[in-house]
Amino acid sequence: MNIKELESKHFFQTYKRFPVEISHGDGCYLVTKDGRRILDFFTGLAVSALGHGNPDVLEAVTKQISRYLHLSNFYLQETQVELAQSLLRASNYDRVFLSNSGTEAIEGAVKLVRRWGKTQKKHTLVSLLGAFHGRTMGSLSISGRKKYREGYDPFLPGVKHIELNDVETLEQAVNNETAAFFFEPIQGEGGVRPVSEVFVKKLVELHDKYGFLIVADEIQTGIGRTGKFLACEHLGIKPDITIVAKALGGGLPVGALLAREELNQYFPPGSHGTTFGGNPVACAAGTVVVNKVSEEQFIKDVGEKASRLRDELETLQKQYPSIIKEIRGLGLMLGVDLHTTGAPFVEWFLEKDVFINCTDQTVLRLLPPLVIGEKEIEEFIRVFEEILKTS
Numbered sequence: 001m002n003i004k005e006l007e008s009k010h011f012f013q014t015y016k017r018f019p020v021e022i023s024h025g026d027g028c029y030l031v032t033k034d035g036r037r038i039l040d041f042f043t044g045l046a047v048s049a050l051g052h053g054n055p056d057v058l059e060a061v062t063k064q065i066s067r068y069l070h071l072s073n074f075y076l077q078e079t080q081v082e083l084a085q086s087l088l089r090a091s092n093y094d095r096v097f098l099s100n101s102g103t104e105a106i107e108g109a110v111k112l113v114r115r116w117g118k119t120q121k122k123h124t125l126v127s128l129l130g131a132f133h134g135r136t137m138g139s140l141s142i143s144g145r146k147k148y149r150e151g152y153d154p155f156l157p158g159v160k161h162i163e164l165n166d167v168e169t170l171e172q173a174v175n176n177e178t179a180a181f182f183f184e185p186i187q188g189e190g191g192v193r194p195v196s197e198v199f200v201k202k203l204v205e206l207h208d209k210y211g212f213l214i215v216a217d218e219i220q221t222g223i224g225r226t227g228k229f230l231a232c233e234h235l236g237i238k239p240d241i242t243i244v245a246k247a248l249g250g251g252l253p254v255g256a257l258l259a260r261e262e263l264n265q266y267f268p269p270g271s272h273g274t275t276f277g278g279n280p281v282a283c284a285a286g287t288v289v290v291n292k293v294s295e296e297q298f299i300k301d302v303g304e305k306a307s308r309l310r311d312e313l314e315t316l317q318k319q320y321p322s323i324i325k326e327i328r329g330l331g332l333m334l335g336v337d338l339h340t341t342g343a344p345f346v347e348w349f350l351e352k353d354v355f356i357n358c359t360d361q362t363v364l365r366l367l368p369p370l371v372i373g374e375k376e377i378e379e380f381i382r383v384f385e386e387i388l389k390t391s
């Protein structure tokens with residue numbers, strides 16, 4: 001049996017996998033076993049921000065591997081503390097809890113909100129339709145995508161979902177009993193849909209009036225993806241809690257719940273924990289990623305490359321208005337909304353050696369490595385134009 005047949009025999013068929021076998025990564029490319037170099041505008045879903053095989057990440061990981069792979073959160077660990085220092089400095093928060101994944105960090109936020117809310121008599125959670133916060137039950141309860149929730153009820157009680165950017169419904173949904181509002185600055189799975197400035201302004205006003213917590217899920221938008229270390233910087237807000245993951249570990253699994261000092265008292269010893277969260281090897285990689293991405297010049301470059309890519313995409317949109325409806329997103333998290341279904345485009349791109357993703361039926365989601373260069377942007381646009389010409 002070949003690997004495809006073995007996979008379909010042994011695994012739950014939860015994933016639709018790309019029909020190629022990867023040999024190794026090389027910067028902005030993945031190389032297949034039969035020698036194709038595929039331009040990676042997918043980055044394992046916004047993970048490999050520094051590309052594949054970054055020498056600094058490899059060096060940090062190799063050094064840590066030779067010391068120890070795991071201790072436990074019962075031990076003081078300098079690699080964890082180094083990551084915490086870098087991350088708190090870059091994000092301007094005071095406290096961190098390290099997890100294994102995005103969804104686990106969201107669960108941590110839901111738990112922290114609950115414990116805080118108990119002391120304030122606030123127990124309802126508000127989140128957005130179209131939101132994706134992860135696959136575990138707490139995260140799924142606040143997620144608003146029917147496709148992922150179907151068949152998993154009953155969910156956590158006391159969760160209200162409202163339309164993205166609907167200011168009036170937001171006003172009606174929150175009150176003195178609201179414990180927290182959860183949102184992604186740009187809905188990723190939901191079709192690369194940014195939260196509007198008007199909505200955020202009203203959110204902050206209501207937050208100040210009723211005293212609930214604002215929780216930003218920056219699992220996809222964080223760590224430089226949008227041209228700022230955190231996407232909320234574009235919106236001029238600092239939520240009470242921010243969650244990051246994905247790109248944080250440079251390809252290794254680690255997530256983080258970041259919070260203000262005032263919330264520290266609600267997670268006393270024993271109230272929350274994890275065996276693997278904050279794994280030292282992932283933390284060693286994470287420190288390299290955070291230090292790199294938070295460099296002023298690096299983040300400036302991301303912004304410049306992003307404008308270049310966006311300009312080129314907007315030119316294509318003008319040339320092919322019957323195919324491309326809209327370009328959305330910020331920085332290097334861009335969505336190309338089509339008038340037609342996007343799945344065939346993913347296949348056509350792959351035929352021409354480019355990985356992209358399609359979400360929400362019609363949206364091509366572009367998540368290139370943050371280290372992408374002019375050459376890769378040109379290559380991507382050339383391929384896209386070839387596809388548009390013949391589709």
Ligand SMILES: Cc1ncc(COP(=O)(O)O)c(C=O)c1O
Nearest residue numbers: 101102103132133134188219220
């Ligand atoms: C915005 C957002 N939140 C949460 C998650 C879940 O993260 P993880 O898959 O690491 O559990 C994702 C993953 O795609 C995401 O994009």
